[in-house]
Each structure stands twice: as C-alpha cells, then as structure tokens.
Amino acid sequence: MGRYTGPSCKLCRREGMKLFLKGDRCYMAKCAIETNRPKPGMHGHRRGKMSDYAEQLREKQRLRRMYGLQEGQFRSFFEIASQKKGMTGLTLLQMLEMRLDNVAYRLGFAPSRKAARQFVKHGHLEVNGRKSAVPSQVLKVGDSVQVRENEQSRNYARTYVDAAESRGIVPWISFDKEQLKGEVQHAPSREEIQPLVDEQLIVELYSK
Secondary structure, X not given: OOOXXXXXXXXXXXXXXXXXXXXXXXXXXXXXXXXXXOOOOOOHHHOOOXXXXXXXXHHHHHHHHHHOXXXXXXXXXXXXXXXXXXXXXXXXXXXXXXXXXXXXXXXXXXXXXXXXXXXXXXXXXXXXOEEEOOOOOEOOOOOEEEEXXXXXXXXXXXXXXXXXXXXXXXXXXXXXXXXXXXXXXXXXXXXXXXXXXXXXXXXXXXXX
C-alpha cells in the first residue's frame, strides 16, 4: 500500500478523533473534529453498529495513522513488541512514543509528526552527540536528542518550541530550552502516553 497523500483532516474525520496531523490547526476552533464534520463518504453521518473485527481494525488504523506509519512498518513494530517481555500493547505504544521523530515532535522541534520526520531525515538532529537521520530509531532511557549547531536547524526548531512548551512537554523527557536538547528520563507509562486507543484490540487483531 502506497503512502497516503490526501487531506490530513479527512483521516481525523474517518477515525472520529483528533490525530494531530496538522500542527497548530488541530488546536484551533476550525479543526474538523471541533466543528463536528461528519465522517467522509456519502453515508458518513449514519454508519451502523460495527462488528468486533471492525472495532479492532479501527483502533489499529487510528494508532497507525497517528504516528504516520505504513502497514508494513506498523506490523514490524508489533512483531518486535510481541517478542519482548511484558504487555505487548503497552510495549508497542512505548516503542512508537520513543521513536526519534516522535520525540522530536514531543520536544516541539516541529509542528507535527510528519514535519518532525522530515526534520530528522534532513539531518537536523543529533542523538548522543552524533548526527542521526533515521526517524524510526527507537531511543533508550538516557539517550539525548539535540538540534545541531547550525543556524538553519535552530531557527526552525525555535519557531515551534514556545507553542509546544505552552501545551506542556511530556513528563518522561527532560528539556533544556536554551540548548534545544532533550533527554529520555524513563520509558513512558500508559498514563503518560497520549493516544486515546484501546491497544488490547490491536493485539487481538494481530493475534488472529
């Protein structure tokens, strides 16, 4: 399946919740979810009761689209999570949260995860003092992320840092605004992870 290139707000409407794909627009009154626009399609306003499989599929699609992953990428993350000790659903969420592009987004270096992914791919970040351009890199506790010492990189990051800081930096990352640097303090708990999804339904879907 190819990369989705359609309207971002259409995905939020389809899933019936904010996926935070459009940066600052998602916090405005004109957000499609805030204005109660119906789901896309001719019969979007009157969809019937969903089957158990449909509910599981929707939860998976919500999480996958929120983090901007294609199906193959998402499935790979799930398979890795299922091989680790602990609860597979929570481990999956933690791995997605601790991706480098998501950490850059959480620190406010970019307005959306999509923009953060591009920011990483263009080589604007350092991980533990070394340049990294791999958005899917999963960070570990103690890893530091910093905007590189060049004017273009730092000016771009500073454009969005204040807005992100006003909404609050996630508690599992420490942040030094002057240095434009963050450090992973601990793996996020379920309460510290934002996605309003039922990860157990995703586990059930892939366990069939």
